[in-house]
Amino acid sequence: MHDHQPIARLAPAPPCGMVTLKGDPGRAGLRRAVKAAVGLSLPGRRAMLREGERVVAWMAPDEVMLFMPRGDVAAALAAARKAFGKGSGLVADVSDARVLFTVAGPHAREVLARLSPADMGALGPGEMRRTRLAQIPAGIWHWGEGAFTVMVFRSVAEHARALLENAAAGPEAGFFAPGT
Numbered sequence: 001m002h003d004h005q006p007i008a009r010l011a012p013a014p015p016c017g018m019v020t021l022k023g024d025p026g027r028a029g030l031r032r033a034v035k036a037a038v039g040l041s042l043p044g045r046r047a048m049l050r051e052g053e054r055v056v057a058w059m060a061p062d063e064v065m066l067f068m069p070r071g072d073v074a075a076a077l078a079a080a081r082k083a084f085g086k087g088s089g090l091v092a093d094v095s096d097a098r099v100l101f102t103v104a105g106p107h108a109r110e111v112l113a114r115l116s117p118a119d120m121g122a123l124g125p126g127e128m129r130r131t132r133l134a135q136i137p138a139g140i141w142h143w144g145e146g147a148f149t150v151m152v153f154r155s156v157a158e159h160a161r162a163l164l165e166n167a168a169a170g171p172e173a174g175f176f177a178p179g180t
Contacts, residue, residue, distance in 0.1 A: 013100035
């Protein structure tokens with residue numbers, strides 16, 4: 001038990017629809033599929049684009065993750081599959097396979113730095129990193145204003161939550177300026 005206040009707030013993020021698209025980024029199919037599914041462009045390396053409740057996140061050179069309201073998933077799947085056409089591409093609903101957490105507060109970046117080998121100081125607004133929290137594969141992104149979203153597989157969500165809560169228990173070590 002810690003005798004001090006947590007240095008960041010941890011909360012489950014509201015459930016959303018998540019769709020993985022894989023394809024050759026050098027061909028038009030992946031770009032068309034993203035545009036058809038969520039109306040956004042293909043993001044650059046480690047970038048995320050957002051318009052309202054729709055987000056496209058770079059996951060790997062040949063993979064993006066789409067986020068949207070759950071009720072829009074079926075239409076997004078159909079639109080992406082149609083846009084890929086006869087070209088090769090993978091479209092998969094992964095909404096139930098992943099869980100999102102929000103880590104917020106003046107020392108949220110420090111909480112994540114305690115668990116991840118990625119340079120959390122270099123993670124700017126609108127950027128995503130695929131990394132690990134301890135030994136758990138995770139995606140972490142930052143929209144600014146001291147708030148980060150963490151994505152993990154549902155099968156390890158409780159373990160990830162416990163790790164994040166422990167890291168947030170403090171005390172603050174001063175790795176980063178508060179609120180960055």
